[in-house]
Amino acid sequence: MDSSNSREFLKDFNEIENYLKNKHNKGNYMSFHALVDKASQRNDRIVKRYLQDLKEIAELRNAIVHTYTEEVLAEPTDYVVELIEEIRSRLVVPPTVERFIKDVVTFHEDTTLREVLRNMKNKEYSQFPVVDQQKLVKTLVTDSGVANWLASHLNEESISIKGVQVKDLLPFDKRKQNYRFIPKEMSVYEAQDRFAQAAERGEKLVALIITKNGASTERILGIVTPWDVMET
Structure with a gap:
């Protein structure tokens, strides 16, 4: 099975996770779910908009990582890859008022x-x-x-x-x-x-x-x- 979607998905997921860690938690370890909830509670507009999507994406990420061998058992669909890229771009490189x-x-x-x-x-x-x-x-x-x-x-x-x-x-x-x-x-x-x-x-x-x-x-x-x- 072609795992290109998995690679793109994991790359975007890691960027989102690093963004959330740097912005909302610079101390002890927090799970992705906890990071998302903390960002939402702090009124992070983009996180709140995609709150449920991010939590579902985290579940898919866990399935991919836990089974990520030469045979990918959980391959994201094109839709999911496009969705996580959209979220990543809005969070990590948001448009400015320029x-x-x-x-x-x-x-x-x-x-x-x-x-x-x-x-x-x-x-x-x-x-x-x-x-x-x-x-x-x-x-x-x-x-x-x-x-x-x-x-x-x-x-x-x-x-x-x-x-x-x-x-x-x-x-x-x-x-x-x-x-x-x-x-x-x-x-x-x-x-x-x-x-x-x-x-x-x-x-x-x-x-x-x-x-x-x-x-x-x-x-x-x-x-x-x-x-x-x-x-x-």
């Missing part, structure tokens, strides 16, 4: 409301970073701020946006500080967790600002929204 690095439309406090509205329409974004002269992010201007500013003028016979600037919108924008800075090396799954954890706390986190090391004193490299990571 995929969201690109030129970001930013505004200054003296940017006009007309320019904000034009970009919201053309780009279909709901928030934009507001930067200073050194191009460091100081706040956000969001669709919520624009809507609240307009609502505050509803009693007027007509509303003119002539001369209105970003700095006029900010006092009306409750979401302007609802962002966090993250490093470009952060995994997409950790970014997902940031949004999920904020929601659990009852916070409305609308954006993650990517900088080189996750510092607010560094220039913006990209921006991540909940919609960006929803399907990852």
